[in-house]
Amino acid sequence: MADQNNPLVVPCKTLEEDLVLFHYGDLAGTERHALQSHLIGCTGCAAYLRELGNLLPLTVKADEPAQTFWDDYSRELRHKLDATTEKKLWWQNLAVIFQPRLLSAAAGAVVVAIALAFTLGKGVWPTKDIPHDDEAMMEALHREHTLSDMFVAYLLARNIRYEEDLVDQLFNSSEKRLARVLLMLAHFGKEGVPETVVPRISQETLAEMVGTTRSRVSFFMNRFRKLGFIHYAGGSEGALQVHSSLLNVVLHD
Amino acid sequence: MNPRDEELVASAQKGDRRAFEELVERHKHKAYHIAFDFARDREEAKDLSQEAFLKAFSNLKKFDGRSSFYTWFYRILVNLCLDYKRRQKRAPSDEFDETVEHQLEPSHQPSIPMSPDQHVLAGQISHKVGVALQALPPKQRTAFILKNHQGLSIKEIAEMMQTAEGTVKVHLHRAVMALRQRLAEFA
Numbered sequence A: 001m002a003d004q005n006n007p008l009v010v011p012c013k014t015l016e017e018d019l020v021l022f023h024y025g026d027l028a029g030t031e032r033h034a035l036q037s038h039l040i041g042c043t044g045c046a047a048y049l050r051e052l053g054n055l056l057p058l059t060v061k062a063d064e065p066a067q068t069f070w071d072d073y074s075r076e077l078r079h080k081l082d083a084t085t086e087k088k089l090w091w092q093n094l095a096v097i098f099q100p101r102l103l104s105a106a107a108g109a110v111v112v113a114i115a116l117a118f119t120l121g122k123g124v125w126p127t128k129d130i131p132h133d134d135e136a137m138m139e140a141l142h143r144e145h146t147l148s149d150m151f152v153a154y155l156l157a158r159n160i161r162y163e164e165d166l167v168d169q170l171f172n173s174s175e176k177r178l179a180r181v182l183l184m185l186a187h188f189g190k191e192g193v194p195e196t197v198v199p200r201i202s203q204e205t206l207a208e209m210v211g212t213t214r215s216r217v218s219f220f221m222n223r224f225r226k227l228g229f230i231h232y233a234g235g236s237e238g239a240l241q242v243h244s245s246l247l248n249v250v251l252h253d
Numbered sequence B: 001m002n003p004r005d006e007e008l009v010a011s012a013q014k015g016d017r018r019a020f021e022e023l024v025e026r027h028k029h030k031a032y033h034i035a036f037d038f039a040r041d042r043e044e045a046k047d048l049s050q051e052a053f054l055k056a057f058s059n060l061k062k063f064d065g066r067s068s069f070y071t072w073f074y075r076i077l078v079n080l081c082l083d084y085k086r087r088q089k090r091a092p093s094d095e096f097d098e099t100v101e102h103q104l105e106p107s108h109q110p111s112i113p114m115s116p117d118q119h120v121l122a123g124q125i126s127h128k129v130g131v132a133l134q135a136l137p138p139k140q141r142t143a144f145i146l147k148n149h150q151g152l153s154i155k156e157i158a159e160m161m162q163t164a165e166g167t168v169k170v171h172l173h174r175a176v177m178a179l180r181q182r183l184a185e186f187a
Helices: A013-023 A029-041 A043-059 A067-097 A100-124 A133-143 A145-171 A174-185 A203-210 A214-226 A244-251 B005-013 B017-039 B042-058 B069-090 B098-104 B116-135 B138-149 B154-161 B165-182
Strands: A230-234 A239-242
Touching: A013 A029, A013 A043, A013 B165, A029 A043, A043 B116, A043 B138, A043 B165, A067 B017, A067 B042, A133 A145, A145 A174, A174 A203, A174 A214, A174 A239, A174 A244, A203 A214, A214 A230, A214 B042, B005 B017, B005 B069, B017 B042, B017 B069, B017 B138, B042 B069, B069 B138, B069 B154, B116 B138, B116 B165, B138 B154, B138 B165, B154 B165
Parallel strands: none
Antiparallel strands: A230 A239
């Protein structure tokens, strides 16, 4: 019989596993009847069963999200399925190109093209070398001062952007980095009217741009949405509206 | 009449996206709640359950119908949840304050107003339960969550965990014993 002096109720050792199964209603037939008869006479086992009944429901953390959560859930998943299908199609198209029959036909075409180039090419192709892209650009830069001004300005802006990205990566959290990327995609901080609608962009791409995982991006995007910083425009395009209030995430700690 | 899961799977395997979306609608609530039991965080649970659907979608051709779609899908989900827990153990995230997130969630608040004392106690219990569950070995935790939280039968759990029913019973018993020790103050 059970030991009554222990602070935790101690059931009969051999019946402990059966008591757990009994609690969950998973003990059937003769074993159940035998245990029921035993429980009448054993206070330790009966108390253990009561204890399980009190304790185990406490371990369940109920979570019943609102209907809007489930609507978002389905919409998000549809987008993710679209992205997966697109990726799959891309691979399938690539696989079609590399099918043995098409591959041999393509190889044949290449051989014919090379043969034609060698036999007919001598008189057809111009003898003077075509200027290299770099050389053409150098010539244009020397000749066209407006172009050279624009080119230097572009190079400087790009270098500044690299420096900013590096500082951002070193000193900012991934949440701030994501906010910055979204604001930049919406052209905030540039001259002219900002485009608050960002075209459909996958969370994987955003994660790569920010330097974090997709699940973190998903988490922060949901947080931004709840705080009203962004808004999913909905529809098949699934465009994203970025509000200027998102700047608060970047500017304030 | 609503088509059975197996019929929807057969259509989805032939490329019918709507059939797969119907499967999602049928199983999303349960999938989310299982993931929530493992992650105990709404966003992570959403991500994990969606990832399981995506994985099922990508591998649908490999599903041979030897087990039910239900068992096959939830096995994928449970494996993802266990992987998530392993990753979390290796790299605990400190970037956000989870309590802040919970404050933002109106549905995390109980429908019946609680006194401050009750609120604190509920928070303490929830925290201690979370820690106690986290401390369980993965197989014990899986068996316990699927039984205690989801009410699955021992047979279903055994199929999902690809193990014998007797082994599931042992895992369940050990999990209950460990939790009882750790949560003795609430018993």
